[in-house]
Amino acid sequence: MKTKIGHLTCVHTWNDTRIYLKQCTSLYRAGFDVSLIACTDEVDFPPEGAKIVPVRPSRNRAVRMLTAPFRVIRAALRGNCDLYHFHDPELIPAGVVLKLLGKRVVYDSHEVVPDQILGKYWIPKFLRRPVSRAAALLEKIGVWFFDGVVAATPSIADHFPQGKTATVQNFPILDELAQPHPSPFRERPPRVLYVGAVSSLRGVTEVVQAMSHLPEDLDAEFTIAGGFRPQSLLTELESHEGWKRVDFRGWCSREQVAECMGQSRVGVVTFLPAPNHIAAQPNKLFEYMSAALPVVASDFPLWRAIVEEAGCGLLVDPEDPQQIAEAIRWLIENPEEAEAMGLRGRRAIEDRYRWDREFETLQNFYAKLLNKAEQGREPLVCQSGGDDSGDRRAA
Incomplete structure (x- = not known):
């Protein structure tokens, strides 16, 4: 009988990259019986793969935080899984x-x-600050109960007991965003790309301002593939001089993101120095690298170590639009060196x-928690090429 794994979320979309595309899809392909319980109004799900169990969502954030966990846990108990893996502090x-x-139970x-x-x-x-302290206490109490914790980065893992x-890590599926026949790098338009949720703390305002510092004859364009949080930020940015050089795509599917990357010359990830960013490992940094795009990244110590070791881009002060503009201009005006940076990033x-x-680590962790080794079974490992082919239906 297959081991039944239930993944739970009331905050993320059902097709979240880490939860559905990477973890659930990889587990399904490795032979697990996988269910994903998520709050969604959608009813049209992929016919194959992890089973999506929709739970009625709440539009109001406060109502969601109070009621969604009850709906999720009811659905979870009906599934009677061998292990539950949930993804939200709520x-x-x-x-x-x-x-x-x-x-x-595993907390991700x-x-x-x-x-x-x-x-x-x-x-x-x-x-x-008081809410932050309350959340820290809630995590500490919860982790005492749980069988294990899965952390998305080493710095997150440092906040939890080492033994459990x-x-x-959220590293890319190798060929998901690398198009088989991308446009030749030096023939692409001078397009700068940002992928993901757009907020003031993610530094998009400074990149828009940087676009106004670029010479007109460079003909550079800034493509944004993601939604604004809050929506009022979009209205604010539309008044900036640099916005006339922005191509705003809104939310994009993974297929559309791959297409954007195959037609761009620079990937930007210039998060501002908020407490949660300094030691973060942003998905988009590694996704740009996987698509062989040179990066312009915030000059944080961890990011500097990654970018300099790979030799895959330029580092900037994310709060300095002029410095961001200079990095973008250099990469566009030096396509041979920029292409070499992108290829080095891909090799990394x-x-x-x-x-x-990373999926091997997840499987072995599950095996430990489920006492598979004590029953004489070797820890499961992912099959060669199995989970790394990607599922381009997911977003």
Whole structure:
């Protein structure tokens, strides 16, 4: 009988890259019986792969935080899984309930939650620090109950007990975003690309300002493939001089993201120095590298180590639009060197920063928690090429 794994989220979309595309799809291909319980109005899901169990969402954030965990846990219990793996701090109380009912429970920490809360625009500033402290306490209590913690980066793992924590990093599926026949690099338009959620803390305002510092004859364009949080930021940026050089695509599927990358010359990831960014490992940095795009990245110590070791881009002060503009201009005006940087970044992904190796860690962690080794079974490993082929239906 197949081992039944239930993944739970009330915050992320059902087709979230880390949860669905990487973890659930990889587990399904490795032979697990996988269900993903997620809050969504959608009813049209892929006919094959992990089973999507939709739960009615709430549009109001406060209502969602109070009621969604109950709906998710009801659906989870109906699944009667061997192991439950949840992805939101809002579900920590639900995870404790599952554990008290005798289930095996894993908490997946995508962020350093207390630090993340300090940058939440929707929480009044005077409340952010006490809410952050409360979240830290909630995590500490919850982790005492749980069987294990999966951390998205080593710096996140440092916040949890070493003996019950596994680090499963968000590295790319090798060929998901690398088009088989991309436009030749030096024939591409001078397009600068940003992929992902757009917020003030992610430095997009400074990049838009940087576009106004570029010479007109450079004909550079800034493509944004992602949604704004909050939406008012879009209205604000539309008034900037640099916005006339922006191609705003809005939310894009993974296929559309791959197409954008295959037609761009520079990938930007210039997060501002918020507490939750300094030691972060942003997905988009590694995704640009996987598509052989040279990067312009924030000059944080960890990011500097990654970019300089790979030789894959330029580092800037993310709060300095002029410096960002100079880096973009150099990469566009020096296509031979820029292309070489992109290729070095791709080699670094192939050699080190790849999802299939992280998936091995996840499987072995599951095997440990499920006592597979004690039953004489070897820890499962991903099949060669199995989970790294990607599922381009997911976003």
